[in-house]
Amino acid sequence: MQIFLLQIYGSIGVNEISNSPLKNNQQTNTVKKVHMTQINLNQFGPETQPIPTIQNQTPLSGDSGDGYLRRERRRTLLGIGATVTAGILFGVQGILGKYAFDEGANVPTLLMFRFIMASLVIWVLLGILVSRKKVTGLRQPLTRLAGFGLLGLLWISNSLFYFLALELLPASTNSLLVFVYPALVVLWSVLFFKEKLTALKVTALALALGGCFLTVDPVAALAVTSTFSLVGALLSLASALSNSWYAILAGRIGPQVPGIIKAAYSLPVTAICFSLYLVVTASFSESMTTWGWVLCLVIGGLTGISIYLFLIGVSLIGPSRTAIISTSEPATTVILGTLILAESLSIVKLVGSLCIFCARIILSSHGKN
Numbered sequence: 086m087q088i089f090l091l092q093i094y095g096s097i098g099v100n101e102i103s104n105s106p107l108k109n110n111q112q113t114n115t116v117k118k119v120h121m122t123q124i125n126l127n128q129f130g131p132e133t134q135p136i137p138t139i140q141n142q143t144p145l146s147g148d149s150g151d152g153y154l155r156r157e158r159r160r161t162l163l164g165i166g167a168t169v170t171a172g173i174l175f176g177v178q179g180i181l182g183k184y185a186f187d188e189g190a191n192v193p194t195l196l197m198f199r200f201i202m203a204s205l206v207i208w209v210l211l212g213i214l215v216s217r218k219k220v221t222g223l224r225q226p227l228t229r230l231a232g233f234g235l236l237g238l239l240w241i242s243n244s245l246f247y248f249l250a251l252e253l254l255p256a257s258t259n260s261l262l263v264f265v266y267p268a269l270v271v272l273w274s275v276l277f278f279k280e281k282l283t284a285l286k287v288t289a290l291a292l293a294l295g296g297c298f299l300t301v302d303p304v305a306a307l308a309v310t311s312t313f314s315l316v317g318a319l320l321s322l323a324s325a326l327s328n329s330w331y332a333i334l335a336g337r338i339g340p341q342v343p344g345i346i347k348a349a350y351s352l353p354v355t356a357i358c359f360s361l362y363l364v365v366t367a368s369f370s371e372s373m374t375t376w377g378w379v380l381c382l383v384i385g386g387l388t389g390i391s392i393y394l395f396l397i398g399v400s401l402i403g404p405s406r407t408a409i410i411s412t413s414e415p416a417t418t419v420i421l422g423t424l425i426l427a428e429s430l431s432i433v434k435l436v437g438s439l440c441i442f443c444a445r446i447i448l449s450s451h452g453k454n
Contacts, residue, residue, distance in 0.1 A: 164401025168410040171394035174387045176417025179256040181384050182248055183426060188377030192248045193363050194370040195381050199244070200356035202385025203392070204349075210393055211349050220343055225350070232338035233347055237354025239331040244355070246324035253317030255428040260418035261300045261438050262321035267408070267448045268293030269329035278333075285447055292444035297322070299437025344396045352389075408449035412442050 185195055214220040225233070250259045268290050274280040301318055339347065363369045370377070398407045419438060422428040 160401050164398045167394045168398030168407050169413045171391045172411045172413030173417045174391040175414040178384050179260050179418045180421045181380050182251050185377055185380040189373040190377045191370045193368055196244050197359040198381035199385040199388055200352055203388035204352040204356050206389025207349050211345055229339045233350035234354045237351035240355040241358055242327040243324055246320045250317045250320035253314035257419040257422035257428050259321050260415040263325045264415045264441055265293040266325040266328040268444050270332050289444040289447040292440045296437045296440030299433050302431050302433045348392055405449045409446050
């Protein structure tokens with residue numbers, strides 16, 4: 086809604102190594118001190134977590150400036166490719182969700198499969214990284230694990246509201262409304278964490294709120310023949326609200342823990358909660374067709390892969406560029422919704438989506454790194 090997810094020290098949510106070329110072609114065997122820095126990804130959503138990086142390390146002996154630049158170009162292209170792919174895979178899930186509902190799936194059943202599959206994907210990838218010693222810190226204190234469990238509970242509200250809204254709204258409208266969550270992160274940061282409200286933040290907030298108003302196309306929504314659902318719009322905004330608080334808390338719970346470890350511990354909590362709900366309420370969708378089962382499993386697998394690819398993008402090109410490029414997610418949903426589901430795309434709705442995209446770009450370009 087979001088993550089997930091090369092030449093990094095490890096892979097995703099691990100240590101990124103940044104080399105700089107030797108000046109005047111001088112070679113040295115002296116290794117400078119490295120400084121650990123932390124990337125604050127609070128404004129970018131649940132799939133993006135703080136990633137430790139190593140900076141100011143001298144290049145290897147014999148490394149040329151041209152070789153360094155070629156590697157950096159490859160890293161940049163790979164990071165962009167991973168981020169765009171993650172956004173597309175996240176965007177596709179809304180379209181697949183529509184088809185899953187048509188095949189008899191209900192929201193709790195779909196989400197149970199989604200988070201079970203996503204958890205399996207993340208743990209398989211994490212197991213590979215740990216076995217290759219690319220990721221450390223798998224063991225965490227109980228208090229921190231409880232914090233990760235809290236993040237898993239926020240995944241529940243985020244996904245539940247999103248897919249409930251998907252039942253009532255066009256996939257494109259739902260995706261665009263949820264995408265205003267970075268503006269909500271800024272709003273909560275100003276109200277509750279005493280961050281300074283700058284002119285750029287005010288501009289971004291105004292664009293995001295105005296974009297929400299235009300995205301629902303109020304003239305068409307209030308028409309006598311309109312099928313627009315106000316409840317669906319409120320559910321989309323509730324998902325954005327939940328997403329914004331996930332983003333805020335994720336940066337404060339275990340800030341130095343790799344993102345993939347946070348995901349590995351929080352996703353199973355979400356899967357267990359949805360499974361228990363289905364058992365207690367006996368609401369499992371037994372009438373699902375075979376294609377319904379397949380679509381639910383595919384959505385879950387894509388969720389895990391998306392988180393993984395998104396974190397790769399963050400590691401390679403940084404959080405700001407990753408957040409901007411991740412606009413491929415709602416763009417994918419809008420395009421596919423229009424082409425495949427025959428959803429309407431009015432000029433007013435298009436202007437609203439552009440306002441939301443601009444707000445995201447402003448916040449990403451001027452956010453904390």
